[in-house]
Amino acid sequence: MQQLIIRQELPSLLLQTAAARMAFEERRRFTIERPAYQVKAVSRGFYHVIETSTDKVLGFRRSHGEAIAYAKQLTIRARDDIGAEG
Structure with a gap:
């Protein structure tokens, strides 16, 4: 029974993980401008x-x-x- 629940939740967890990784990559690309x-x-x-x-x-x-x-x-x-x- 527990394996069945894990198998059903795994695809949604993988999608959330992929979205979190993409958001992290976008934040890494921002450059902070230093004051002159x-x-x-x-x-x-x-x-x-x-x-x-x-x-x-x-x-x-x-x-x-x-x-x-x-x-x-x-x-x-x-x-x-x-x-x-x-």
Whole structure:
């Protein structure tokens, strides 16, 4: 009796397994875009603004809020290509 129940449920379980594997493969293909600039605490009250593609320090600020604002400013400049002209 138990084998009969298992045989009846097996095809549905295999379909669920195949669907779960396909969903997993789709999630693996998503790429997460890294931010162009990152703020990193270096010491107490001192923050570097780093370009994530090259790991170069582009500037520093004394407060976290100012460093975040500078990173946003750099992102806007890069998006609008303002920095390329001079």
